[in-house]
Amino acid sequence: EAGVAQSPRYKIIEKRQSVAFWCNPISGHATLYWYQQILGQGPKLLIQFQNNGVVDDSQLPKDRFSAERLKGVDSTLKIQPAKLEDSAVYLCASSLKLAGSSSNTQYFGPGTRLTVL
Amino acid sequence: GIQVEQSPPDLILQEGANSTLRCNFSDSVNNLQWFHQNPWGQLINLFYIPSGTKQNGRLSATTVATERYSLLYISSSQTTDSGVYFCAGITRQGAQKLVFGQGTRLTINP
Numbered sequence: 596e597a598g599v600a601q602s603p604r605y606k607i608i609e610k611r612q613s614v615a616f617w618c619n620p621i622s623g624h625a626t627l628y629w630y631q632q633i634l635g636q637g638p639k640l641l642i643q644f645q646n647n648g649v650v651d652d653s654q655l656p657k658d659r660f661s662a663e664r665l666k667g668v669d670s671t672l673k674i675q676p677a678k679l680e681d682s683a684v685y686l687c688a689s690s691l692k693l694a695g696s697s698s699n700t701q702y703f704g705p706g707t708r709l710t711v712l
Numbered sequence: 713g714i715q716v717e718q719s720p721p722d723l724i725l726q727e728g729a730n731s732t733l734r735c736n737f738s739d740s741v742n743n744l745q746w747f748h749q750n751p752w753g754q755l756i757n758l759f760y761i762p763s764g765t766k767q768n769g770r771l772s773a774t775t776v777a778t779e780r781y782s783l784l785y786i787s788s789s790q791t792t793d794s795g796v797y798f799c800a801g802i803t804r805q806g807a808q809k810l811v812f813g814q815g816t817r818l819t820i821n822p
Contacts, residue, residue, distance in 0.1 A: 628810075637716075637798050637812030638755070651809055684753060701810065703755040 597621065599704035601687050607710045613675040616707045620668070620689030626650075628701065629662055629672050630686040638686055644670065674709075682711045715741050716801050716813035724819045725789055733784040733797050733816045741801030741811055744775045744782045749796040749815070758784070758797075789820045 600619040608614050620627050626645050630638035641660065642652040646667040655662070659678070664670040674681055688701040717736045725731055737744060746758040759766050759773040761782065766773055770790075775782040786793055796815040802808050 635814075637800070637815050639812070640809045643809060651806075653806075686755065688755075700757050700760060702757070706753050706755075708753075 599687055599689055599702055601704035601707055603707055604705065605708050607712065608677055609712050610679055611676040613673065614677055614709065615671050615673045616685050618670045618672070618687030618704060620670070620687070621702055624689035624691055624702075625667070626690045626692060627664055627670050628688040629670070630688065632684045632686055632706070634683070641672070677711045679711050682709055684708050715803070715811050716799060718799055718813035718816050720816060721814065722817045724821065727789060727791060727820055727822050729789050731786045731789060731818065733818070735782040735784070735799035735813055737780050737782070737799070737801045739780065740805065741803055742777070743802040745800050745810070746773055746782070746784050747798045747800065749798065751795055791820045791822055794818055794820045
């Protein structure tokens with residue numbers, strides 16, 4: 596079974612530029628998550644989709660971050676314009692069920708390491 | 713307040729040693745899970761353990777939900793066990809989401 600795919604793996608941009616990340620979840624997984632992991636910290640949830648609808652985006656900085664999951668499969672996360680503090684690893688995860696469901700397991704992709712100069 | 717708190721923040725051991733990692737969690741989260749993030753950044757789910765004890769090879773985990781803590785045990789450590797171990801819980805209120813602790817960085821020296 597193929598895992599969660601993410602691209603690119605690394606990205607270096609200058610502040611105020613735009614960047615987009617792509618995620619392809621495990622086939623059949625209805626729920627997709629984007630996390631931000633700043634160096635030395637645990638991942639922080641940015642947005643959670645159930646199929647193509649947003650379940651939670653309370654921690655997404657909506658003035659500069661946006662995400663979509665067209666057709667309920669692949670997803671893209673965009674930052675426009677980027678700030679220095681956006682330097683982090685952006686992790687995508689998917690699961691069969693919603694996070695609160697019993698015995699739910701999230702499978703994580705390899706992440707995209709973003710450096711903003 | 714802090715919902716998920718881990719200790720110790722860093723742990724350095726020799727190969728073959730045993731280790732215990734601790735996770736304290738507030739009453740705002742439940743359904744504890746343990747993850748391992750390897751040195752290349754890949755995050756792997758180890759245990760889903762809302763209560764009780766589970767074992768998988770050299771790893772085992774115990775959650776005492778009434779006292780709001782969980783322990784991860786690693787026996788006969790190997791260098792491949794190195795990385796960061798995270799515990800995470802599901803928030804009880806609002807949109808249920810996974811909240812991670814700050815992690816324990818484990819280094820196993822040969």
